[in-house]
Amino acid sequence: MSTYALLADGIARAGIHHAFGVPGSGPTLELIHALEQRGVRFTTTYFEGTAALMAGTIGRLSGRAGVALSIKGPGFANLAQGLAASWFESFPVVALVEAFPANVDWRIRHKGMDHESLARVVAKARVPLGATPDFARLAALAAAEVPGPVVAEFVAGDASGAAPPPGVAAEPAAMAAVAAAERPLVIAGTLAIRRGWGPRLAALKVPVFSTASAKGVVDETLAHAAGVYTGVGLARAPEAALLPEADLVVGLGLRPGEVLATKPFACRAINVDAVPSAAALGFAATTSDSDSIFAALAPKSWEIPRIQLAVGKLRLKMQSGPYQPAHVYDAVDRHFRSHVRAVFDTGYFCTIGEHAWRARRPDWCLMSGNGRYMGTGIPMALGAAFHDATVPTVAFLGDGGIGTHLAELRIAVRNRLPLLVVLITDGGFGSVRTRAIKEGFTQAPLVMEDASWLSNVAAMGMPAVRAEGLQQFTEALAAWQWRDGPAYIEVPFDPDVYQGMVEGLR
Amino acid sequence: MIYRLTNRPTQQYLFFLLQRDGALSKGREIGLDLGCNRMQNRPVFHTGRYVGVDVDAVALRNGQSKYPEAEAIHARIEAGEQFPDGDFVVCVQVFAKHFVFDKAVPALVQVCNKVRKGGVLLINFGTKNMEQIPELRAVLAERFAAVEEVPYGISQKTTYFAPLIAAFDFFTRARPRAVQKVYFRAVGRR
Secondary structure (H helix, E strand, O other): OOHHHHHHHHHHHOOOOEEEEOOOOOHHHHHHHHHHHOOOEEEEOOOHHHHHHHHHHHHHHHOOOEEEEEOOOHHHHHHHHHHHHHHHHOOOEEEEEOOOOOOOOHHHOOOOOOHHHHHHHHOOEEEEOOOOOOHHHHHHHHHOOOOOEEEEEOOOOOHHHOOOOOOOOOOHHHHHHHHHOOOEEEEEOOHHHHOOOHHHHHOOEOOEEEOHHHOOOOOOOOOOEEEEOOOOOOOOOHHHHHHHHOOEEEEEOOOHHHOOOOOOOOOEEEEEOOOOOOHHHOOOEEEOOHHHHHHHHOOOEOOHHHHHHHHHHHHHHHHHOOOOHHHHHHHHHHHOOOOOEEEEOOOHHHHHHHHHOOOOOHHHEEEOOOOOOOOOHHHHHHHHHHHOOOOOEEEEEEOOOOOOOHHHHHHHHHOOOOEEEEEEEOOEOHHHHHHHHHHOOOOHHHEOOOOOOHHHHHHOOOOEEEOOHHHHHHHHHHHOOHHHOOEEEEEEOOHHHHHHOOOOOO | OOOOOOOOHHHHHHHHHHHHHHHHHOOOOEEEEEOOOOOOOHHHOOOOEEEEEEOOHHHHHHHHHHOOOOEEEEOOOOOHHHOOOEEEEEEOOOHHHHOOHHHHHHHHHHHHHOEEEEEEEEEEEOHHHHHHHHHHHHHHHHHEEEEEEEEEOOOOOOOOOHHHHHHHHHHHOOOOOOOOEEEEEEEEEO
């Protein structure tokens, strides 16, 4: 059996239904041929970076590493963009990359490039596929804590050298801290999603925050769900109200990459994790014994109204003010009766969205919560829509991020994906503009003369409308038949209102 | 003396709460019953005046035939200009039926605006308001000096034992098995 057949067999056996990339005429083409013979659908993207992040998103949603592929040199360089985003977000993905044989000096070859150096910064491992590739092993390596991209190259060699990271032992001090605490508070990272701790979090009676990238791990409509913890929340953020009242913070896979500021907590803190905790977060102890920690947390309780008041004050502020993205999010949630997946690109609309959107499930809310990587919205939304087309996906994009992968929307049109793209536009880089205004810097590069993409999107075959105000937006939403394919709604906002909406939040 | 009986345990529990908190109306001038229907809650009010507001004119006439001294105003509760502000305001049957999702918070703000300074508001929210409870609570907390809440919801099934079941839960303070409603007692309008 050929190398490609073996690899394709392994991918199909792993339950992977989609692979993405830009094929070359070498090994990637042969692999794609073998994949299609085994029922694994290959989708050609316009840019390799999109493919990597689409695959990574499927990895995040399915718990199994996604698959992306590229040619060597420029192809891999392009792929690296999506791998970097997946690395930031801890998305498991196996990147199958064409490469020069190990004994060839890449410096003197066409498309020559130092794959080793590039892979080192965007992937957790770089391994040769060898003559008898073992995809299950590669996928396991990508999914192991901390999940991330694994670059597997079409070259001879032995992949057994890549070792999993060290684990963490159970530590009695962590248990003792929880037992002694009267007002513990939980902050769940993405580890809680991967370990399936959602139901256990739902059963607690203490405040449960999640990091932005773990949003939805606890149903945010539950009374003790405290929303998103960023580490930099200002007065209006629930974390500012509730953390000072806690005598213990219990992190669940709480890692520096998942918060915006790495600093010790004011009170005692412990972490439940599968890898050693970062010293900078100041945990008194780390344990891998989640069962004991959940059992010790079970009898602890806070006054539910206290938690809800902190959350409610913020929501009230967002809903009561002038027309802003929070109203759009509420309208989407109501229209689909909460049966909808939201994907947020990065920008002020996401700063609002991470608090305003109430996620019921972790697979129905996606954002670049770790990297805050602008431009990731379209690839994530496409990956999500491919992964599960039984629920509509709504991608909220901003002026800064929409252009990066815009061409890929043609994939949504071609595949009639249930995807609604909502451009939240204030006509520029709102979040960057804040500092320019404050410091008196130039605003010229931050303001777009024509921020509309209406005609461009329509030209790609997507129904596209501009909705001025909530009423028009609601009507446009009602007009979208999600089973018929993608659509685009452009929603303009007053730039000044847009500037003010995050005040006091972070 | 129980002022009102029903065969629904959850509803009976609410009537017990109203009966308890009706004492707060003593010595107050204007009692406002928003969504009063046939004025069944009239006995709860010990205010100088009782003003019932409802959109159902027939129900109002029925109420007035039983309580001739009651003032009846045919209006929607959001038409605040059509009725006076109250010292003691009750609004217990309206929200889950008519003010859900994005309508709940603005409607509550309007209700709060009809409570005089230092006044009391007794208000009840139902299943359809549950997701807005944090925001609704925040509205009350901003406007009243003290806010007490009672989550409840014994059973929606009808039974002749409803008063006994509700009384048991009310007096033993047994926690409701499944919260479907939240009753707020907001005192001291700022």
